[in-house]
Amino acid sequence: MQARQQGIPLLGICGGYQMLGETIVDEVESGLGTQPGLGLLNTVTQFARHKTTTQVDATMASALPDWLAGASALRVRGYEIHMGETTLNGSCRPLMLLEKDGELVADGAMTDDGLVFGTYLHGLFDSDDFTRALVNGLRRRKGLDALDTALHYAQYKSQQFDILAAAMRQHIDIEKIYHIMQQHQEPSC
Numbered sequence: 001m002q003a004r005q006q007g008i009p010l011l012g013i014c015g016g017y018q019m020l021g022e023t024i025v026d027e028v029e030s031g032l033g034t035q036p037g038l039g040l041l042n043t044v045t046q047f048a049r050h051k052t053t054t055q056v057d058a059t060m061a062s063a064l065p066d067w068l069a070g071a072s073a074l075r076v077r078g079y080e081i082h083m084g085e086t087t088l089n090g091s092c093r094p095l096m097l098l099e100k101d102g103e104l105v106a107d108g109a110m111t112d113d114g115l116v117f118g119t120y121l122h123g124l125f126d127s128d129d130f131t132r133a134l135v136n137g138l139r140r141r142k143g144l145d146a147l148d149t150a151l152h153y154a155q156y157k158s159q160q161f162d163i164l165a166a167a168m169r170q171h172i173d174i175e176k177i178y179h180i181m182q183q184h185q186e187p188s189c
Contacts, residue, residue, distance in 0.1 A: 004116060013121070019037050020041045022089075051081065056098045060074045061093070
């Protein structure tokens with residue numbers, strides 16, 4: 001709440017997005033019924049029995065705030081995994097449009113000043129362009145120059161897995177593990 005009062009941008013993804021809203025109605029899992037959210041987005045989330053699990057392509061809204069303008073109309077890819085439907089009320093506007101079954105569907109919410117926003121889209125930061133636009137927008141807000149170097153998250157992640165694999169090869173006796181596995185293998189029918 002202090003961050004909001006200080007004009008610091010807040011982003012919620014999935015459950016974080018739901019909590020940013022006015023109300024969460026959960027008559028499915030917890031039995032708690034209607035609970036207040038943080039009230040930072042004018043939204044209501046209604047939990048459902050059906051879990052949404054899907055990979056999606058999306059386009060960021062074209063009318064993003066000045067500080068985040070570098071992300072306007074960017075294409076991003078991610079996935080949804082949630083059990084709620086969130087309804088936007090009043091002053092909130094969608095953060096992005098998802099492509100679902102050949103149709104464009106609004107997702108997420110953003111306040112009029114663009115400082116509080118949320119989405120169901122996981123993997124948003126896997127998009128190098130979005131991440132760079134967000135980081136540079138935050139840097140500009142702090143009076144810092146934008147970074148001109150490209151971020152390559154997928155490449156970085158692959159390099160980290162290679163480092164982990166090399167460390168495992170160096171420090172694990174894989175032949176010993178195979179031997180132990182064979183000793184404890186149940187006979188097949």
